Amino acid sequence: MKKRLYLELENCIGCRSCLAACTQCGGHEERNRNYVYDVNPLVNRQTMPLMCLHCVNPACARSCPAQAIQIHETGAVLSALVEKCIGCQNCTIACPYGIPKFDTEQNLMYKCDLCIDRSKDGIPPMCASVCPTNTLQWLTDEEIEAKQKQFNLDNGKWVTSMPYLEGETNVKVNLPGILQGVTKLF
Amino acid sequence: MQMDNFRNERDQYFKEIDNLNHPNETLVKTHCSYCAMQCGMNLRVNTKTNKIVGVEPRYDWPVTLGKMCPKGVTAYQQVNNKDRLLRPLIRDDQSLKGTKNGFREASWDEAYDLIVKKFTELQENYGKDSLSVYSGVSMTNEKCYLTGKFARVGLQTRYIDYNGRFCMASAAGGLNRSLGIDRGSTIPWTDVQDTDCIFLAGSNTAECHPTMMFRVWAIQERGGYVIVADPRETPVARRADLHLDLRPGTDLALANGIVNLLIENGHIDEEFIKNHTNGFEDTKELVKQFTPEYTSAITGVAPEKIIRAAEIYGKAPNAIVMFARGIEQQIKGVDNVSGYTNMALVTGKIGRAKSGVATITGQGNGQGGREHGQKADALPGYRKIANPDHVKYVSKVWGIEPEEMPKEGVSAFEMFGLMEQKTIRALYLLCSNPAVSAPDQNYVREQLKNLDFMVCVDFYLSESAEFADVVLPTTTWAEDAGTTTNVEGRIIKINQAQMPVGESKPDWKIQVELTERMGRGKYFSHLKTSEDIFNELRVASKGGTADYYGVTWEKIDKQDGVFWPCKDENDPGTPRLFLDKKFNHPDGRAKIFALPYRPSAEEPDEEYPLRLTTGRVVYHYLSGNQTRRIQFLRDMCPEPFVEVHPETAAKYNIDHEELVRLYTRRGETTYKVKITEAIRKDTVFVPYHWGHEKSINLLTIGALDPISRMPEFKACAAQIEKLKIKKVQ
Ligand code: SF4
Ligand code: SF4
Ligand code: SF4
Numbered sequence: 001m002k003k004r005l006y007l008e009l010e011n012c013i014g015c016r017s018c019l020a021a022c023t024q025c026g027g028h029e030e031r032n033r034n035y036v037y038d039v040n041p042l043v044n045r046q047t048m049p050l051m052c053l054h055c056v057n058p059a060c061a062r063s064c065p066a067q068a069i070q071i072h073e074t075g076a077v078l079s080a081l082v083e084k085c086i087g088c089q090n091c092t093i094a095c096p097y098g099i100p101k102f103d104t105e106q107n108l109m110y111k112c113d114l115c116i117d118r119s120k121d122g123i124p125p126m127c128a129s130v131c132p133t134n135t136l137q138w139l140t141d142e143e144i145e146a147k148q149k150q151f152n153l154d155n156g157k158w159v160t161s162m163p164y165l166e167g168e169t170n171v172k173v174n175l176p177g178i179l180q181g182v183t184k185l186f
Numbered sequence: 187m188q189m190d191n192f193r194n195e196r197d198q199y200f201k202e203i204d205n206l207n208h209p210n211e212t213l214v215k216t217h218c219s220y221c222a223m224q225c226g227m228n229l230r231v232n233t234k235t236n237k238i239v240g241v242e243p244r245y246d247w248p249v250t251l252g253k254m255c256p257k258g259v260t261a262y263q264q265v266n267n268k269d270r271l272l273r274p275l276i277r278d279d280q281s282l283k284g285t286k287n288g289f290r291e292a293s294w295d296e297a298y299d300l301i302v303k304k305f306t307e308l309q310e311n312y313g314k315d316s317l318s319v320y321s322g323v324s325m326t327n328e329k330c331y332l333t334g335k336f337a338r339v340g341l342q343t344r345y346i347d348y349n350g351r352f353c354m355a356s357a358a359g360g361l362n363r364s365l366g367i368d369r370g371s372t373i374p375w376t377d378v379q380d381t382d383c384i385f386l387a388g389s390n391t392a393e394c395h396p397t398m399m400f401r402v403w404a405i406q407e408r409g410g411y412v413i414v415a416d417p418r419e420t421p422v423a424r425r426a427d428l429h430l431d432l433r434p435g436t437d438l439a440l441a442n443g444i445v446n447l448l449i450e451n452g453h454i455d456e457e458f459i460k461n462h463t464n465g466f467e468d469t470k471e472l473v474k475q476f477t478p479e480y481t482s483a484i485t486g487v488a489p490e491k492i493i494r495a496a497e498i499y500g501k502a503p504n505a506i507v508m509f510a511r512g513i514e515q516q517i518k519g520v521d522n523v524s525g526y527t528n529m530a531l532v533t534g535k536i537g538r539a540k541s542g543v544a545t546i547t548g549q550g551n552g553q554g555g556r557e558h559g560q561k562a563d564a565l566p567g568y569r570k571i572a573n574p575d576h577v578k579y580v581s582k583v584w585g586i587e588p589e590e591m592p593k594e595g596v597s598a599f600e601m602f603g604l605m606e607q608k609t610i611r612a613l614y615l616l617c618s619n620p621a622v623s624a625p626d627q628n629y630v631r632e633q634l635k636n637l638d639f640m641v642c643v644d645f646y647l648s649e650s651a652e653f654a655d656v657v658l659p660t661t662t663w664a665e666d667a668g669t670t671t672n673v674e675g676r677i678i679k680i681n682q683a684q685m686p687v688g689e690s691k692p693d694w695k696i697q698v699e700l701t702e703r704m705g706r707g708k709y710f711s712h713l714k715t716s717e718d719i720f721n722e723l724r725v726a727s728k729g730g731t732a733d734y735y736g737v738t739w740e741k742i743d744k745q746d747g748v749f750w751p752c753k754d755e756n757d758p759g760t761p762r763l764f765l766d767k768k769f770n771h772p773d774g775r776a777k778i779f780a781l782p783y784r785p786s787a788e789e790p791d792e793e794y795p796l797r798l799t800t801g802r803v804v805y806h807y808l809s810g811n812q813t814r815r816i817q818f819l820r821d822m823c824p825e826p827f828v829e830v831h832p833e834t835a836a837k838y839n840i841d842h843e844e845l846v847r848l849y850t851r852r853g854e855t856t857y858k859v860k861i862t863e864a865i866r867k868d869t870v871f872v873p874y875h876w877g878h879e880k881s882i883n884l885l886t887i888g889a890l891d892p893i894s895r896m897p898e899f900k901a902c903a904a905q906i907e908k909l910k911i912k913k914v915q
Binding site for chain 1: 203204205206208240241243245252253254255256258259260382392393396397398399400403404406407408409410411419420421422424425501502503804805818822832842861862863864
């Protein structure tokens with residue numbers, strides 16, 4: 001059954017275990033490929049992960065003059081092919097979230113590939129495996145649909161489906177505010 | 187219950203998930219080396235080099251389901267770390283004590299000979315008790331058990347104690363007193379998500395026990411409540427339904443205030459109180475004084491919040507009270523534990539699924555390590571040295587005469603006092619780093635320096651090893667097998683994934699070999715494997731409160747762990763305590779304690795107007811001896827800092843990231859300021875994982891709880907000074 005990465009931003013505690021785990025995926029050369037931000041560090045401890053959303057029509061790949069960014073059949077937008085990447089960094093600029101990272105020594109882009117060795121066989125990516133808070137989860141479409149029903153969001157939409165962002169993404173994101181509309185037990 | 191196919195519960199989160207198997211690798215199932223969550227993990231071992239090369243989640247571990255915090259993910263990097271000690275070290279020049287200098291590599295024989303010579307000399311001149319053993323609980327039950335026997339039978343000294351005095355001693359004291367048993371949790375962790383209210387007191391859960399957070403958040407998703415009592419708005423407090431932002435050191439007033447309201451609101455369970463407890467009337471009388479206003483005046487928490495907290499906890503059909511070092515590391519830590527436990531006892535929210543009381547154990551084996559005789563007053567199975575029957579039983583298991591059993595010793599911090607008096611002249615230190623973790627470091631380091639002779643057993647050259655004459659290289663957790671007892675009271679299995687690095691040896695083996703050389707081999711030589719030790723521990727604990735007799739390594743594997751007490755082969759263990767409402771006091775009743783409030787040992791004054799509190803960050807474990815050597819963790823948090831509220835910072839005219847001098851009556855140091863609104867204005871916070879001049883324990887106070895002998899790390903009086911900018915000459 002196809003599973004997707006699903007994000008519930010409000011759960012994040014900023015432990016950066018997702019980043020630590022990213023370095024442990026066999027194909028990642030011990031470099032982490034995503035981000036965790038302190039939302040308002042002088043005020044509170046709110047944090048959120050910023051992960052590649054694996055866009056259905058990815059700006060990073062579109063912008064690449066060398067066709068170095070391939071899309072896997074699962075929908076995962078892969079890291080640049082080493083032999084093709086020319087190190088122009090167009091992808092980082094084109095991505096609405098600035099996801100692709102750059103290795104200045106090797107003059108190469110590298111980005112999240114959803115731990116493709118794992119996710120191609122339905123094994124959760126390392127980040128979603130370890131995330132202690134279920135901010136990052138690996139779910140079936142049915143499970144995600146159930147989540148969408150459970151959490152009654154103000155705008156009725158997933159943030160990444162809003163028109164001014166990247167349109168359809170393979171990763172589904174739930175805005176901060178997942179507890180909106182939860183009825184208290186007593 | 188049918189033993190044959192019994193397995194501990196799996197909950198709604200459990201999924202069958204395959205692991206990724208890399209070519210030329212095999213996976214070894216084990217658990218994390220660090221905190222008492224003891225998250226399940228697989229170590230990836232290269233089958234050609236037989237070395238650990240990485241980590242793979244252990245999805246089928248029912249407590250943590252593959253989840254790990256960043257410490258766990260990178261834990262394997264301890265094993266083949268470049269800082270590992272490969273051979274014994276000897277330092278001949280005593281004047282270099284307190285530094286890293288002067289060590290030379292030596293053979294095990296030479297190191298053992300020197301230790302035996304010094305220990306024998308000292309004991310001949312100053313008596314058996316001139317030696318001391320200072321241990322820790324970040325190691326297996328087998329090692330913890332043997333260390334107790336090593337001190338009392340091997341070295342024949344009364345002075346043994348352990349770093350649990352800085353960790354779990356107050357929880358142990360409070361739970362024993364209130365419930366008659368010290369198993370950290372009355373329920374398994376797989377109950378947590380299904381409760382209706384969790385009350386977390388003095389627990390920075392998100393940073394210290396991250397992998398229980400998905401369960402905590404799930405309570406809110408179901409419409410339940412999370413209440414957090416903490417001077418800081420930690421990540422769990424940020425999303426809590428209610429954050430009780432109390433002054434450090436005032437927990438007992440808050441607990442009394444809530445119990446008072448529970449009684450006033452009629453949220454008590456009179457039947458339960460009548461049939462299963464003692465002490466209610468006295469407590470009712472005492473807490474009357476703790477009106478919301480009075481409680482607020484002491485704690486600094488708004489009266490409305492106290493009222494709301496009592497209302498939520500009182501109305502919740504099921505509720506769990508949990509606490510941690512925040513309430514325990516105070517001179518009234520034991521009272522705080524009993525005070526919060528009173529909430530569960532007056533409402534009867536204990537002794538059933540999804541309701542109960544738990545301390546969130548700190549160290550990996552903080553539970554098991556305190557049960558089997560490393561504590562100054564305790565023998566295996568939670569027996570007591572003061573009890574002649576207990577001494578008789580354990581003496582028989584050990585093959586000594588009861589008269590030979592040394593008497594009670596003193597607590598960890600008090601050992602430094604005996605070093606000062608020269609009652610204790612030598613120290614055998616293992617699994618601990620008091621030159622970072624003990625309070626009042628200037629005093630403690632002085633005592634370590636003045637020892638006639640000190641042995642430190644570690645796998646790195648820790649800050650404490652810098653005071654040693656001999657350093658013995660031991661193994662990390664992944665190079666030996668054994669058991670630990672996790673936060674729930676579940677005994678689990680650590681498996682060996684690699685052969686010992688260099689010439690390092692597991693602690694138990696070192697102890698066996700040393701005792702053989704000291705002429706005490708007949709009590710130890712039969713222990714050839716870690717499992718041999720476990721089997722002796724089973725017998726030694728049999729019939730005690732913490733009864734492990736029915737636990738076998740095989741049963742642990744088969745059942746996903748075994749909850750103690752487990753009395754015999756047919757007993758599957760006890761995941762939930764008190765289901766029959768029988769508590770472990772002789773009359774079967776729990777005790778509700780009337781606890782008068784008392785202030786901290788050192789309250790702020792004009793000279794030292796701020797409250798200093800200390801704690802942890804998610805990236806480091808204990809004294810940081812392990813985690814500071816791991817690149818990812820060091821990158822994420824390279825140095826300590828002092829958290830200051832912006833209004834307080836403005837008063838002192840200090841900026842974010844500015845270096846300031848922080849000082850108390852005992853010491854001073856400089857830190858970078860971290861400005862945050864997530865702390866009280868009257869409080870500053872520093873994490874404690876660093877040594878030398880960066881250690882916040884240079885400033886903390888050695889005042890002890892009268893029962894647990896736990897130092898008051900969580901509250902003392904401090905002052906900040908803006909550093910004068912020095913003019914360049
Ligand atoms: S692992 Fe999860 S909780 Fe931790 S920083 Fe990443 S997303 Fe946040
Ligand atoms: S989020 Fe950015 S990097 Fe990821 S697929 Fe979309 S455009 Fe590419
Ligand atoms: S440190 Fe604790 S929470 Fe983190 S992985 Fe290890 S056992 Fe789990």
